[in-house]
Amino acid sequence: MLSSELTTVQKLKISCLGRGIRISDDIKFRLSAGGKTPLSIHEYATTGGITLKFGDEIYVNAPFDEWYCNNPDAELTVGSNDELQICFHGEYFSAKILPLPGFLGSRDSKGNPVIETVMSHADRIRLSPIYGCSFGCQFCDFVGKKYLRRPLEQVLEGYEIARQDQALPARHTLISGGTPSQRDYDYIDTVYEKIIKNSPLPVDIMLAPRKDNIIDKLVDWGANGFSINLEVYDEEISSRVTPQKHRIGLELFAKFIEHAVKRIGTNGKVRSLILVGLEPEEKTLQGVEFLARLGCDPVLSPFRPAPGTPLAGLQPPEPGLLEHVYLRSREIVERYGVKLGPRCIPCQHNTLTLPDGSSAYYFSSDSNQL
Template identity: 30%
Template structure:
């Protein structure tokens, strides 16, 4: 081998080695995000609060209060509740928040900033953020209703706080958004370039009402725009023949969230989903049928990590991936007002095992970064690690904020 060829080979090996080192740094940061989720962060609120973005504090994404979401030094997104007894702390140094592990400085973090469009007013007087949440990814999340009819029957999911959140008048001033309000908020956001993805969801409501509402919203948006890129988060319809209607209305993605894969735990934790619309088997059939309509990678579901053995969760992710469904997952967080409030989520290593192996499953079945982000709100939890494993990060080793492709 000539000297020139040898030099090229050495440079190539060095570049590959550097990228692998950078990848491992980012992977460790992803692991740390789960440690922060488990252990929390100690901080002085009076010292930290001036650094928090006022718009982000009001966001529906910040319903737990305390710190807003933030970005770790190399770009991975994280959250952490206040905890006095934790090795992690935030200290303001030179006007910047520095994260520590015991006495070792990890680095400067960056708190999320809200988009000014969220404070714009609709013609009816509501703010955009009263109708939709604007994400850092350049997309919108609309919880059209905080109603879940299963609660009245004592059948709501044991971990879900949707009815409890309805009591928060500050973050949920409009309990039922009209299609006209949603379309107007969408229009304002799209003109600002932040409606490149539109996700709509709500509590469990009678099936016919849900379908008609989603179609009305799509029609209201398409009265002004020929198309939109969106995801309809729906319950499994009793009649699967209605599924094409969501596609015909303009939704490119659909998500039916099964929540728990083990059928016995599903029946115990999600009693309403088990008793309504055919139960566990029917929810799985709805997902499989949806792939025939929307295509591989455009059908989504969610499992709440920590409600069942991790082997069961991974089995569900694998099975659904083999059918063309992107099965996302989140880390169980006990919420006030639910039967599981006061319980503990499994430790960080449990959630890391699901995150690590789950993203390997996504890669094996050929899903894309866009598909990982295009489903339910739990998508980014795994999408960022998926990007890292695919080498989708900057040359300086940082993970840039991913954005949905612009529609206009």
């Protein structure tokens, strides 16, 4: 059996991704300081759980209060020494909970909530200059939200506040979605340039393929890497679930990714996320191969149904499927000399990625202290 290649703690991570974790009311009360501080901020489906660290290197964002978490194999408990533990199939593993950032209730100088433009997870700041999205991927929390372009000053100030945060110190940055409409390319490019050129932290950009020379500009400004997310490989499913990405087409995705790899390298600097659980396993694996062949790191992202989205009622993938897809994908990427991304170990918390002891996977600076 392929899955026997995994250790119990690796299986624990995968189980948390697929089925979530149980947290008793007593422990919730204790961890939330009697209900005063939230355990999680539900601002995006794949980051809506609590972020746990098992041992030195395994991070997982574990959902705990979603409808599909009603029969988890993992439970958060407190050991006799008062330390947090996870019970999984009768075995106990010590665990640490990563804090939420310290700026959740903060406002900028104009009174805007800081979280309108920034959020931090593990050691990374996610900057969102656009609220809503010009695309409409059916699994995404941004579907149906009013499209808003945040003022440049708000984005820059929010970023500075997040960068100074001591509760969850950041080691790198991702400028993320929503995807801007074409009429906002000048705006988003100004944000990219200002942040990349002025930030002391490495800055990655998440973007959909464009027909202009944006990759060249971003590389010249000093971008650290790219997330060019395919999401779904199967043509028919993609036409329904990610219609705008489907219209971009695999040919343009390939050209754009290839050019990014050519400009910035193959060592994990270019990643592309593919969801697990929205298409047949074989299609996901074909997608992994399509991406790996281009020299980019595929990132396996287990589908999580987000409330209020068209796919809210769809069951997430079972741990057994996740294990199988993970192991088969690992074989594929090995053949092409790339890795399953992301390479940053704390950023693996919501992805089907496991460190393998090689130097390809890393901690940014001292973020292993998290």
